Amino acid sequence: MTSTGNADPRRWRALWICLVAGFMTLLDVSIVNVALPSMEHGIGATPADVSWVVSGYALTFGLALVPAGRLGDDYGRKRMFLLGLLLFVATSVLCGAAPGATWLVVARLCQGIAGGLLNPQVIGMIQQLFTGRERGKAFGLFGATVGLSTAVGPLLGGLLIQGIGMEQGWRYVFYVNLPxxxxxxxxxxxxxPHDERRGPRRSPDLLGTLLLGLAVVSVMLPLVEAEESTSTPRWWLMGVGAALLVLFVLWERRLGARGKHPLVNLKLLTVRSYSAGALLGMVYFAGFTGIFLVMTLFFQQGLGYSPLEAGCSLLAFAIGSAISPAIGGRIVHRFGRPLVVSGIVLVVLGLGATALLVGEYDGANAAFVLAGPLFVAGFGSGFVIAPNQTLALEEVPPAEGGTAAGVLQTGQRVGAAIGTALGGSLFFGQLTRSHGDYHSSAAHGLVGSVVLVGVALLVGLADVVMSARRRKPASPRPVVRGTVVGAPAAVTLTSLRTNRSQRAEVGEDGRFELPVEPGEYLVLASVPGREPAVRQVRVADGPVTADFAFEREVRLSGVVTGPAGPVPFARVEVLGPDGAARHTAVADEAGRYRVEGLPPGEYTVVAAGYAPTASPVRIEGRRTRHDPVFSGSR
Known part of the structure; x- marks a missing residue:
């Protein structure tokens, strides 16, 4: 539970913008599947071309996630969000206007980079805008977006092709992103929310970015090739990827030990909730994503459904995955990881029943027969994706939210590539062995998904057991904890019942934690020279989160000049809106001065050395320059 007294009043409207953008990027992973025949018909694309249209997007999307998360954390999430969204719209138009297959593949690769740039900013924004139970609700809506985008893609794509035609319909699969x-x-x-940099500007970790990018490509490229019928996967690249990943970890550890800023803060992986959530998410996506390829192939090629009919046949899963995330977001803080485990159990039961019916039932109205178990699987999935995301990021500082989200989503993209490759391999392998039995082939593909989701279930159960053992030695105590970003701070906690206070200095990572008894408290975060921030919280029998964000400090600098040029050793005073002196500096022999540690705002700068001069200055951004000019004489 947390107070939202200092929360951004526009946070829910901002969330809907983030969800719309996230929906577009994830929709493009699945919507293209039903448009592949239209592409082949419209521009003469080969099977290898259309395979790269699907897999190339996933490859570059996964490649961009972690660097994009770091860019958002360091240079501003709003800036990177809008840049990514603009690039995504532009590349969507390029895809739709493609005159040939090569153009389309290249544009699709660029679109994947744009989507990878955009998506971590969405989760970083949620971390930044929401705390406590509100964060769970926001992630619940994001989970519904993930489920809907994956399941609705084939339906929307089929609808567009059905309405516009096989020749040009595929183009509007991309044009729909424009408005x-x-x-x-x-x-x-x-x-x-406006970008507020937290701390000094970081030098980009170029070598770390290169090593991680090469590792992701080396792991995902064989999986992409496995989906093509025209090439032999180079599985040896998996070993290269593993070696590059080891080098990446060693390099990141070295940077951290030297006090520099690595691409990924490896301390995140020591947070058990985060590492368990990342592993569970990767394995779950490996099972979850593969079912759409298998079921689309089964309905279209096996049963002769049109693209629109195939999309409608998966609507039950979409409905289930749209209902449950909102429920899960509200109760995840009460039930924790067991909620995720219960969702995975439903997915296993739903997919298992689907696999059984697909293999055994060969009567009419197959889509209606399969709607029930697909709904159960979709409903369970909504209890997995969003709650797992919430729990994984619960202990991650908001300042690291974008990078942490990028790492999570990279694992999910790798998992999705594994699942899609495995599902396609099982499907087509059995199709060859059975001489065209689509029922048994789809059943084999679904069984592979069930096995992978079962592995995710084991990961979730192991985390629940470890959490229970960890809690046994010490009796749980309620605490007030959170993060303070923007400046070094001290946190004071005062009981409204007893008026007793306790104080803690915030650590280097911005975190604080204070043990308390149940009751109501005032939490005061104070920074020297700044207006303190206050929140009122109610503590029951569990942890309470109170996060604070202070505006970043700005440097004011310039050169004091007069009629004869720079004025050495001039005195410069910075006055606040109340006329009180906030800072004083003396220029050097070249007239240069610098004032550090000013919060953004309106000031008056007074320079003395000739006839004094005073001028209003608005201080903003990371640095502000102002050059006082004397016009009179000494």
């Missing part, structure tokens, strides 16, 4: 994206950009510029 939505432009509206999201317009509202995002107004409603998204």
């Amino acid at each position: 939505i994206g432009l509206l999201a950009i317009a509202f995002g510029m107004r409603l998204l």
Whole structure:
């Protein structure tokens, strides 16, 4: 539980902008599947071409996630969000206007980079805008977005092709992003929170970015090739990827030990909730994503459904995955990881029943027969994706939210590539062995998904057991904890019942934690020279989160000049709105001065050395330059 007294009043409207953008990027993973025959018909694309249209997007999407998360954390999430959204809209138009297959593949690769740039900012924004139970609700809505985008893609793609035609219909699968994206950009510029840099500017970890990028490509490229019928997968690249990943970890540890800023803060992996959530998410996505390829092939090629009919046949899963995330987001803080485990159990039961019916039932109205178990699987999935995301990021500082989200989603993209490759391999392998039995082939593909989801269930159960053992030695005590970003701070906690106070200095990572008894408290975060921030919280029998964000400090600098040029050793005073002196500096022999540690705002700068000069200055951004000019004489 947490107070939201200092929360951004526009946070829910900003969330909807983030969800629209996230929906577009994830929709493009699945919507293209039903448009592949239209592409082959419209521009003469080969099977290898259309395979790269699907897999290339997933490859570059996964490649961009972690660097994009770091860019958002360091240079501003709003800036990176709008840039990614603009690039995504532009590349969507390029895809739709493609005159040939090569153009389309290249544009699709660029679109994947844009989607990878955009998506970590969505989760980082949720971390930044929401705390406590509200964060769970926000992630619940994000989980519904993930489930809907994956399941609705084939339906929407089929609808567009059915309405526009096989020749040109595939182009509008991409053009549909244009009006939505432009509206999201317009509202995002107004409603998204302004970027506030936290701490000094970081030098980019170029070598770490290169090592991780090569590792991701080396792991995912054989999986992409496995989906093509025209090439032999180079599985040896998996070993290269593993070696590069080891080098990446060693390099990141070295940077951290030397006090520099690595691409990924490896301390995140020591947070058990985060590492367990990342592993569970990767394995679950390996099972979850593969079912859409298998079921689309089964309905279209096996049963002769049109693209629209195939999309409608998966609607039950979409409905289930749209209902449950909102419920899960509200109760995840009460039940924790057991909620995720219960969701995985439902997915296993639903997919298991689907596999059984697909293999055994060969009567009419197969889509209606399969709707029940697909709904159960979709409903369970909504209890997995969003709650797991919430629990994984619960102990991650908001300042690291974008990078942490990038690592999580990279694992999910790798898992999705594994699941899709495995599902396709099982499906087509059995199709060859059975001489065209689509029922047994789809059943084999679904069984592979069930096995992978079962592995995710084991990961979740192991985490529940470890959590229970960890809690046994010490009796749980309620605590008030959180993060303070923007400046070094001290936190004071005062009981409203006893008026007793306790104080703690915030650590280097911005975190604090204070043990308390149940009751109501005032939490005061104070920074020297700043207006303190206060929140009132109610503590029951569990942890309470109170996060604070202070505006970053700005440097004011310039050169004091007069009629004869720079004025050495001039005295410069910075006055606040109340006329009181906030800072004083003396220029050097070249007239240069510098004042550190000013919060953004309106000031008056007074320079003395000739006839004094005073001028109003608005201080903002990371640095502000102001050059006082004397016009008189000494």
